[in-house]
Amino acid sequence: MLHVGVIGAGAIGGQLAALLDRGGLRVSVTARGDSLAAMQAEGLRLMGSTGEHVARVEAAAALPESSPPDLVILTTKASDTAEALDANPVARRVPVLVVQNGLDAHGRVARLVGHDRVAAGISTTAANSLEPGLVNVTASGRLFIGGAERARFAQLLSPAVPDVTEIENLVGAQWTKLVINMVNAPPAVVGLSVQQSVADADVRRVITASMREAARIGLASGVRFEPLQGLTPNIIRMLARAPYWASEQVPKRMARTMGDVPNLGSTQQSLARGRLTEVDILNGAVVEAGRSASIAAPVNAAVTRLVHEREQGRPALTPAEFRSAVSE
Known part of the structure; x- marks a missing residue:
């Protein structure tokens, strides 16, 4: 056996x-x-x-x-x-x-x-x-x-x-998953499920902006994105270049595929267990890749900082506070 x-x-x-x-x-x-x-x-x-x-x-x-x-x-x-x-x-x-x-x-x-x-x-x-x-x-x-x-x-x-x-195409798949994982950290900052976070206009704005940064930096770095979980290379290009009203359809669709049972995301689950999170290899990885490509990633930098503050015991922000704390 x-x-x-x-x-x-x-x-x-x-x-x-x-x-x-x-x-x-x-x-x-x-x-x-x-x-x-x-x-x-x-x-x-x-x-x-x-x-x-x-x-x-x-x-x-x-x-x-x-x-x-x-x-x-x-x-x-x-x-x-x-x-x-x-x-x-x-x-x-x-x-x-x-x-x-x-x-x-x-x-x-x-x-x-x-x-x-x-x-x-x-x-x-x-x-x-x-x-x-x-x-x-x-x-x-x-x-x-x-x-x-x-x-x-x-x-x-x-x-x-x-x-x-x-x-x-492992690298392309890992990058696509990284874009998907931009829904992971924001719920931990506001104390909501992924579905609730996407449903809230303020939190969805931050999620969409962080996904757009990741897509733009990946494309500028020459990444050949791999289709994953319904996220195709064409959708990623649209995410990077389209107006916000079109780009925000991507996290909305992702949330619908999660069903009705609240999903907290691994970042929030780590906080609930009193452990450090993976934000540095998620949103932080976008920031680092942006440095290599000479592209700023202020949204992901802010999300990374706010999650670290939550690790240190800072209370969850309201959605409006979260959006105001993040500079696009």
């Missing part, structure tokens, strides 16, 4: 682990604190659009060394990567699928583990994990896999994980 190790059983990692367990694979996961205790006592519970399942995974603080997994899926926050790999040396000996936000996460992991048997995963699933040991999938999506080991992982995971798709 194939043995899969999942490092970081949060929203996406927990969803993948539960699906793999439901598919009959042996699954080991890493977790900590209340989440670890809940999984050891009651299993990993999956609910929502991918169905209900209680996964009897092998949960521990680190993956087993005595009976190591055949492959590893890394789903921690990018900021936790080095620490997670240090705690799980088995990742240095087996193929690794990196399912993280941001640009070139798999390249960083390959350098840390010292081998190139690394693939990159891009998940378009929306899920919440606010209760220990419970993952609620609010909108099921696809798992795109690129990189050197994409064929291996696609073949092994496809029987258990729905809609696994291989991609060749």
Whole structure:
């Protein structure tokens, strides 16, 4: 039986682990604190659009060394990567699928583990994990896999994980996901769900402006965007160049695909757990790419700053305060 190790059983990692367990694979996961205790006592519970399942995974603080997994899926926050790999040396000996936000996460992991048997995963699933040991999938999506080991992982995971798709244009797909992820941080600043944030005219204005900056900088950097989650290269070009009234249709459409169950986004979920967010590799990555392309990204810079202030305990802003704090 194939043995899969999942490092970081949060929203996406927990969803993948539960699906793999439901598919009959042996699954080991890493977790900590209340989440670890809940999984050891009651299993990993999956609910929502991918169905209900209680996964009897092998949960521990680190993956087993005595009976190591055949492959590893890394789903921690990018900021936790080095620490997670240090705690799980088995990742240095087996193929690794990196399912993280941001640009070139798999390249960083390959350098840390010292081998190139690394693939990159891009998940378009929306899920919440606010209760220990419970993952609620609010909108099921696809798992795109690129990189050197994409064929291996696609073949092994496809029987258990729905809609696994291989991609060749990995950089373009990562950039498209980055544009999509511009809906991630603003809800954390105002304390609303993604759907509520897009419905509010002030917050939607900021989201649309941040997406436009990301699209413009990507295009100026020569990125060949990959179609992802309904966001095609033509739509991204429109987003970058069209008037605001046309561009704002993009986040509106994205919110509709999320359904009625409130999705908080990973940034707000990190704040709820008292942890640092990924804003530096999302909105912050747009700012850095803009510097390289000599294009300013004031909206994304402001969003990054405001999320860091929330990490330090600043109360949520009202939508009107948020818009006034962001300079387009």
